[in-house]
Amino acid sequence: MDTLQVHKATTKEELEKVFAIRKIVFVHEQGCPPELEWENEDVSTHFLALSDHQPCGACRWRKTDKGYKLERFAVLKEFRGQGVGRALIATALDDLPPDANYIYLNSQLDAMSLYAKFGFVAEGEQFEEAGIQHFRMVKKV
Template identity: 75%
Template sequence: MEILQVNKISTQEELESAFSIRKVVFVEEQHCPPELEWANEEESTHFLALMDGLPCGACRWRKTQMGYKLERFAVLKAYRGKRIGQALVAAVLDDLPGDASYIYLNAQLDAMSLYSKFGFETEGPQFEEAGIQHFKMVKRV
């Protein structure tokens, strides 16, 4: 039985593991420009998913002028299909402050069904970000 856990990042080592996962998924696999990938790190709260103790997924949230933005959900290819994305979304939503009334994200098309399971709804037109098609999704609370 595989053991999955998602932790709020508290050490530099954990943060480097999260950055490493994001580099593989976004920069190497999806060809996102590295300078876009590393923006807004300081004001973000980061999470690391571990499968049997090994880093396998990452994400973050940050407060913006509009509300709370969930970002950078990444799962290494070998671990996809194991509900890690769901565990990350659940952990982030659970961590948001109680006054988080406007929660949103920019979803890649193939991840939209994941976010919709948590009550996110599409808002506005499809758009391109870092060469990838997205929709803004907002969680109704």
């Protein structure tokens, strides 16, 4: 049985693993411009998912002027469909401060159903970000 763990990435080594996963998923697979990928790192709380001690996923949250934004959810291809994304979302949500009353994210279209399981609802018009179609989704509390 695979063991799946998600924890805060705080050491330089853990953060390097987070960034490596994001580079593979966003820059190489999805063709996102690297300069768009690396922003707000120092004001974000990062998470690393491990499957049997192998880095397999990453995400982060940060406080913005609107509220709390979950972002940069990335799961390596060989680990998709194994609950890594769900574990990342649950861990990030659990980590938010108690006063986090406005929680939102920009979801790629194929991930919307996953976020919906956690109470996120699409708001507004579809838009493009880094060449990929998205919807803003807001968590209903």
